Amino acid sequence: MAEKNYRSAETGEYVTEEAAAENPKTTLGEDEPHGGDNRRDRSAITGHFVKPETSRRHPDTTVTENQ
Template identity: 45%
Template sequence: MARGGSRTVARSARTGRFVRSSTAVRSPRTTTTERVGRGTSNTRIVNRSASTGRFVTAAAAARHPGTTITQRV
């Protein structure tokens, strides 16, 4: 385990399910890599583009559900 009990996982932006890291490498526009576990506060909800990694508004996330993710940070 890396750094304080947290680890890196890959998630599909379309389904929200966890995927293998090899899948994330093959499909960078529709998958995201994030850190989970101890050391992450998970108190605030944010929306992020899966292809660019940039934060987007809730309206943009609603318009593009297949390429955005909603996560707690």
């Protein structure tokens, strides 16, 4: 099983597992890094994909990924 990485929805930077546990509403867990040019936005609170417009309105709680 791949190791899980955690990313801050506020900064987009990777954070430690401990930081993720302390900030679950603004941290997204990723099973593997994403490569490529296709953008997709995800809510750090629900984990669901959202539209880019939603991501722009809520930059502190969404993460932009490439698939």
